[in-house]
Amino acid sequence: MATTFDHGGGVRSVAVPIPDNPLGHTLVHVVETDRGPVLVDTGWDDPGSWDTLVAGLAACRTTVGEVYGVVVTHHHPDHHGLSARVREASGAWVALHPADAAIVRRTRETRPERWYTYMAAKLTAAGAPEEHVAPLRTPRPRSLPGLSPALPDREIVPGELLDLPGRRLRAIWTPGHTPGHVCLHLEEEHPARLAGHGRLFSGDHLLPGITPHIGLYEDPDDTTVTDPLGDYLDSLERIGRLVPAEVLPAHQHAFTDAPGRVRELLAHHEERLAGLLALLAEPLTPWQVAERMEWNRPWGQIPYGSRNIAVSEAEAHLRRLVKQGRAEAVTGSEPVAYVAV
Template identity: 45%
Template sequence: MSMVTPASEAQREAWRSGTLPEVERVRPGLWSIPVPLPIPLRYVLVYALELPDGVALIDAGWNTEEAYGALAAGLRAAGYEMTDVKAVLVTHIHPDHYGLAGRIREVSGAWIGLHPADAALIHGRYDEVAVEALVERERGLLERSGVPEMTREELAGASLMIRHYVSMAGPDRLIEDGDRVGLPGWDLRAIWTPGHSPGHLCFAEPGRRLLFSGDHVLARITPIVAVHPQSAPNPLADYLDSLEAVGKLDVDEVLPAHEYRFLELAERVGYVAAHHAERLAEIETVVAGADGITCWEAATRLTWSRPWETIPAHMRRAANNETLAHLVWLEERGRLRRGGSTPERWYPA
């Protein structure tokens, strides 16, 4: 585990003790507001950037009453009301980041900003009718991966319940790689960092030497990078490329969406890249030791943070799809090949 220096001891202590951290003034004009989540990550850190006439937010939280109340209370602690929000910059469209954006806009008239690659996925992911087709495509992917039929049914719709934590809201502005966001008093620059989601954005503030890293780089855990019906064909290649690009930034502090703020960006990036290199080597070893192996079989033989049998259904699906992302990366590098169609089997090249 690469140890990074926490920029906030109080935040790290809250993470360790399983409590919600306090609202913190990170710098003059910049606040960190923890918004609770009903999942093991426990909270998302929403950042409030003071403007001459209100505040802009980076990320928003889930659409629950508890989350909305915590965000409103956090804004009040900073001296603002929900009606003062002028913009919501969404790092990516996962429910814990984007879920409340629509509700905030209804209350305040704020504009919502997203990268085009994630904006293009909103309808298919969150529309009641379109989501059936998404589940069907996921079922097909799991079948090709060799997931047993009974397990497949459970896994295909495993994340349907979290759709309800999103107030579906199209963006008012599309934010492209390299765009200067144009918030008065801030020199915020968008960095497109695909991998965890196709349109994931980080935001750099060169004058203040800060990086708002979303889920792209976190202090302790690594984000899920998986092949799924809405992913790019080779999301791990995208992730590792964008990770390398971010690692070259000269910043003093990283402000992620979970866990706690930390200092050493380049060291953390190096650790995450090494983690994926180890995982790729482990998968190659597993494939080499079998006479044609499915993605699901490979996933069950890998090292996870807990025993395979104890991993809940939606996390097992993520584990399968993460394993597939690594298999695809190795295939593209000519280190593995696949044969057959349903299920596909993997072999050494």
């Protein structure tokens, strides 16, 4: 039985489950157009999730076969996972920002062993203990989700209207959570005449009660020193200035007062950076920083895969402090340690 929501004005959503994940589900938005429905995201590639999407579209009085296009907010498997199946069933086009399309291409072309080697090197450089890194050196063959995601047919051009006949949906590039994350601004009066400028499909960029993960952009071949947290904070301010009447995110629920939520998230990250600076009174590696940062549970209870994500998030915050001139790497330290300036 699919859970669906009618947001009015020819916009509905289907809650598509994410297996074994505390987030629970991805909200796949269904936008009516003159050529058939266009989906914003598709959900996780899993048989149960597919069945829910099919049932949800039926509840929205349409079918997968009628889908005209798929706009993917970003490449993560709970958003892009079912895009290939939707395209096979309907002939729909699939659109993604070029920066995330590049990740999809790389993921499809890279052997899993290359990722294990890369992750082992990254974690060692971040100061992870040998017992954490060791399993990556002798990987057991296993299938990882999202290893052969759909190659998009179209690239999303920021600032341009997307191909939704009879609707006005404009792409806004909001890097941070991923390098090619986009929000989508429906430039039409709110069906309930709420104050503000249209409606915003915010993907994972702006959520009502969760702070999205901001880690390093993973590219084994790119040596550029990126600043994902800086990208995210800049993108947040851009969305705040837009003042949409309502936000339709990919998780949790629709909400209003986007500028208020943006202010909360900016304050949250500034508080985290200040806390991190206090920790850096002594030199610490990214791993040691992650061990000492506040998470939703004690470090000892954080599972293996989540520790890798936590270290990436710690590194993103360290990069921001370095870029702001508030911290620096200790010369000659190996693994690299950081200290407050």
